[in-house]
Amino acid sequence: MPHEPQNAPPGTLDMMILSLLAEESLHGYLIARRIEERSGGVLGIEEGSLYPALQRLRKRKAVTDxxxxxxxxxEVRVYSITRVGRAELVATATRWRLVNAAIEKIIQDIKGGRRVKLA
Amino acid sequence: MPHEPQNAPPGTLDMMILSLLAEESLHGYLIARRIEERSGGVLGIEEGSLYPALQRLRKRKAVTDxxxxxxxxxEVRVYSITRVGRAELVATATRWRLVNAAIEKIIQDIKGGRRVKLA
DNA sequence: GCATAGACCTAGTTTATCTATGCAACGGTG
DNA sequence: CACCGTTGCATAGATAAACTAGGTCTATGC
Known part of the structure; x- marks a missing residue:
C-alpha cells in the first residue's frame, strides 16, 4: 500500500526547483510532475505552492522566465536557472544537509519502546 | 569559523523534543539547551518556539508535565513522554526520513557549476 | 547591592505551505 | 460536434509553526 504524497517541508521547495532547473530548463507544471516522479511519489507539490515559489525565485533573480x-x-512559461540561482542552490543544499545531520544526531536510535543508552 | 545557529525546520521541533524526552524527563529550558549541544551548535531554539511547542504536545497528550x-x-516544570508521544515520535521520525530521502534524490549530485548527466 | 544566567510565558509578526477557485487550450471518444 | 479529462497558469484566503520582542521572577557570583 503506497502512502499519501507528503508536502514539501517549508523552505525546501525553492531548493528542489533550482536543482531540477540546474539540469535543464522546464516549465512550471512539469517541475511539479518531476518532483513527484523523482521522489517516487513520496512528495506532492500543489500548484498553489508551485507558482508562488516560482514568483519568489524570479523576484530574487534566481531564475529567468x-x-x-x-x-x-x-504557450508555456519556461524557467531557467541563473548564476545567482546556482549559488543559492549550493548554499541552501549545504545548509539543508547540515541541519538534517544535526536533527539526525538528536533523533537517532529511536526504537519502538525505549532507547539504547549510548555511554 | 563556526556558523550561526539555524532554526528548526517547521515540523521538526516537536519530534526533537519527544526524542529527548524518550531518553529522560526534562524541564523546558534544558530541552532547548540539549538540542543546541547535541547538534553541535548547529541548531538554536528560541524560547518563543519552545514553550508553544510544549503546549501543543501537552494538549495532544504526547507529554505530561x-x-x-x-x-x-x-520550581521547574518537568516534562515526560507518554505512550501517545512515543507512537507519534516513531511515526514522525519515519516520515521525516522518508521525506528527506526523497528530497535527497532530487537534489543529489549538485556540484558548484553544472551537474553530472546520469543516463 | 547588582548584574548575569536560569526559567517560565505571551502577543504579534512572518513565511511558506495548503485549499479552493477560476480560466483557457489541447486531446481523445462517443 | 459535444464532452471531459489533462495540461497549464494564476490568485485569494486559510493555516501552521517558526520567529522577534517583550515581560516576570529566582538563584548565583562579585
Whole structure:
C-alpha cells in the first residue's frame, strides 16, 4: 500500500526547483510532475505552492522566465536557472544537509519502546 | 569559523523534543539547551518556539508535565513522554526520513557549476 | 547591592505551505 | 460536434509553526 504524497517541508521547495532547473530548463507544471516522479511519489507539490515559489525565485533573480511555444502550439512559461540561482542552490543544499545531520544526531536510535543508552 | 545557529525546520521541533524526552524527563529550558549541544551548535531554539511547542504536545497528550523543586529550591516544570508521544515520535521520525530521502534524490549530485548527466 | 544566567510565558509578526477557485487550450471518444 | 479529462497558469484566503520582542521572577557570583 503506497502512502499519501507528503508536502514539501517549508523552505525546501525553492531548493528542489533550482536543482531540477540546474539540469535543464522546464516549465512550471512539469517541475511539479518531476518532483513527484523523482521522489517516487513520496512528495506532492500543489500548484498553489508551485507558482508562488516560482514568483519568489524570479523576484530574487534566481531564475529567468521566457514564454515559449510547444509543438502543440501551446504557450508555456519556461524557467531557467541563473548564476545567482546556482549559488543559492549550493548554499541552501549545504545548509539543508547540515541541519538534517544535526536533527539526525538528536533523533537517532529511536526504537519502538525505549532507547539504547549510548555511554 | 563556526556558523550561526539555524532554526528548526517547521515540523521538526516537536519530534526533537519527544526524542529527548524518550531518553529522560526534562524541564523546558534544558530541552532547548540539549538540542543546541547535541547538534553541535548547529541548531538554536528560541524560547518563543519552545514553550508553544510544549503546549501543543501537552494538549495532544504526547507529554505530561509536573512541577518539581530543584535542589536549589527552584520550581521547574518537568516534562515526560507518554505512550501517545512515543507512537507519534516513531511515526514522525519515519516520515521525516522518508521525506528527506526523497528530497535527497532530487537534489543529489549538485556540484558548484553544472551537474553530472546520469543516463 | 547588582548584574548575569536560569526559567517560565505571551502577543504579534512572518513565511511558506495548503485549499479552493477560476480560466483557457489541447486531446481523445462517443 | 459535444464532452471531459489533462495540461497549464494564476490568485485569494486559510493555516501552521517558526520567529522577534517583550515581560516576570529566582538563584548565583562579585
Amino acid at each position: 521566457e514564454w515559449s511555444t510547444q509543438d502543440s502550439g501551446r | 509536573e512541577w518539581s523543586t530543584q535542589d536549589s529550591g527552584r
